[in-house]
Amino acid sequence: MSPLILDGKVASAALLEFLKPLVETLDPKLVVVQVGNDPASASYIKQKVKSCDTVGMRHEHRHLDEGISLEELMEVIDGLNNDEDVTGFFVQLPLPAHLESHAPDIIKAINPMKDIDGFGAYNLGKVFLSKEFEHLPPATPSGIIRLLEHFDIEIAGKHAVVVGRSNTVGKPVSIMLLNRNATVTICHSKTKDLEDQIRKGDIVIAAVGRPKMITADMVKEGAVVVDVGIHSTDDGLCGDTDFDALKLKVSAISPVPGGVGPMTVASLIRNCVTAKERQMAIR
Numbered sequence: 358m359s360p361l362i363l364d365g366k367v368a369s370a371a372l373l374e375f376l377k378p379l380v381e382t383l384d385p386k387l388v389v390v391q392v393g394n395d396p397a398s399a400s401y402i403k404q405k406v407k408s409c410d411t412v413g414m415r416h417e418h419r420h421l422d423e424g425i426s427l428e429e430l431m432e433v434i435d436g437l438n439n440d441e442d443v444t445g446f447f448v449q450l451p452l453p454a455h456l457e458s459h460a461p462d463i464i465k466a467i468n469p470m471k472d473i474d475g476f477g478a479y480n481l482g483k484v485f486l487s488k489e490f491e492h493l494p495p496a497t498p499s500g501i502i503r504l505l506e507h508f509d510i511e512i513a514g515k516h517a518v519v520v521g522r523s524n525t526v527g528k529p530v531s532i533m534l535l536n537r538n539a540t541v542t543i544c545h546s547k548t549k550d551l552e553d554q555i556r557k558g559d560i561v562i563a564a565v566g567r568p569k570m571i572t573a574d575m576v577k578e579g580a581v582v583v584d585v586g587i588h589s590t591d592d593g594l595c596g597d598t599d600f601d602a603l604k605l606k607v608s609a610i611s612p613v614p615g616g617v618g619p620m621t622v623a624s625l626i627r628n629c630v631t632a633k634e635r636q637m638a639i640r
């Protein structure tokens with residue numbers, strides 16, 4: 358039987374449609390900070406701006422010179438933190454080489470109330486507390502959860518195996534699955550019995566960053582697979598899983614492209630709406 362395709366275009370369109378009236382009432386403003394000209398970043402930013410337009414959200418693109426100094430970038434961040442009209446902003450990653458090692462300081466400089474990427478310690482820490490405190494969760498983990506919820510995939514009581522332990526995806530999505538009562542295993546490059554661990558998963562989140570690394574023999578029959586990876590190969594785009602082989606074995610799987618990607622963007626927009634709601638409650 359063919360699996361359920363966890364179509365992120367459909368699920369993100371539903372989330373954006375839900376957000377539209379909230380955007381109209383709250384009138385939030387999102388600012389994108391881009392340093393330099395990384396081509397992949399340009400494409401991601403285009404998708405984020407397009408989704409802002411879909412929901413009617415005000416947005417501004419601060420495109421900064423590749424050679425900007427750390428001090429100058431910090432001044433831009435300071436200005437955005439103090440601009441009452443700016444609801445939320447993010448600094449698109451990766452940064453140019455001379456700034457990359459300062460990324461933690463740059464993220465730390467963003468006011469947690471405006472950190473719509475949810476990458477800062479304050480917002481990540483709140484994700485650790487419980488589901489109720491997930492106010493500005495990182496956008497990709499939040500998109501993964503929304504994707505599962507949209508397609509009525511049960512999480513509670515399931516064994517979720519997360520492959521990858523990044524601060525932006527693997528670690529936070531593990532906690533968010535735990536917050537929804539899954540039993541969670543986190544696998545990484547030093548996991549000894551990786552294939553056996555993945556085979557235990559009722560839900561497998563593939564966030565390894567290696568093309569087609571997860572093959573059909575590694576997953577349990579009937580598993581639900583969410584593929585976070587996106588890689589450009591000679592044969593076109595692919596994810597971290599061997600989609601064509603897995604789809605003969607699993608009960609549900611997200612495609613690449615058109616799975617997690619659009620969910621990440623919609624979750625970023627949702628965070629900007631949430632940020633405005635919380636800022637208004639305080640003012």
Ligand code: GUN
Nearest residue numbers: 447448449450451474496
């Ligand atoms: N680069 C790739 N994905 C992301 C993201 O979600 N946020 C930021 N700031 N940079 C990225």
